[in-house]
Amino acid sequence: MEIVKIIGIGLVTVVASMLVKPIKPEISVIISLCGGILIISQIINYALDIVEVFTNIVQKTGLDMGLLKILLKIIGVGYLTEFAASVCNDSGNTSIGDKILFAGKIIILVIALPIVTQIIEIIMEILP
Numbered sequence: 001m002e003i004v005k006i007i008g009i010g011l012v013t014v015v016a017s018m019l020v021k022p023i024k025p026e027i028s029v030i031i032s033l034c035g036g037i038l039i040i041s042q043i044i045n046y047a048l049d050i051v052e053v054f055t056n057i058v059q060k061t062g063l064d065m066g067l068l069k070i071l072l073k074i075i076g077v078g079y080l081t082e083f084a085a086s087v088c089n090d091s092g093n094t095s096i097g098d099k100i101l102f103a104g105k106i107i108i109l110v111i112a113l114p115i116v117t118q119i120i121e122i123i124m125e126i127l128p
Contacts, residue, residue: 002042009038017090029091036083066114073111077104 013035021028051072058068081104088097 002046006039006042009035009042013038025091029087032090033087036087040083070111070115074108077108077111080104081107 017028017031054068085097085100
């Protein structure tokens with residue numbers, strides 16, 4: 001099971017980071033970052049499977065491929081933002097982590113604007 005491997009990597013990373021932090025805090029951050037990258041590398045195939053499923057849905061339903069791209073960008077920005085903010089928070093830079101989260105939310109809103117615009121246009125066409 002893949003989740004057991006991921007949990008193992010996570011726990012080993014946390015323990016190693018905790019052991020090193022009192023001695024070399026900067027190395028502790030690197031350990032956490034490497035553990036996060038290892039975990040992400042374990043789930044890349046799952047992410048590719050998700051993209052494939054969404055692509056099949058778009059092809060079967062005839063939806064605009066641009067909408068899929070926007071959706072995947074939003075999901076990607078959300079996950080990357082959360083990951084980067086967590087790394088900042090773990091290293092004690094909560095202020096920077098909060099700013100990264102705020103920036104990610106603004107970017108997601110900007111990326112989603114075409115969808116919001118299309119929805120408003122559809123509603124305007126339906127209303128007399």
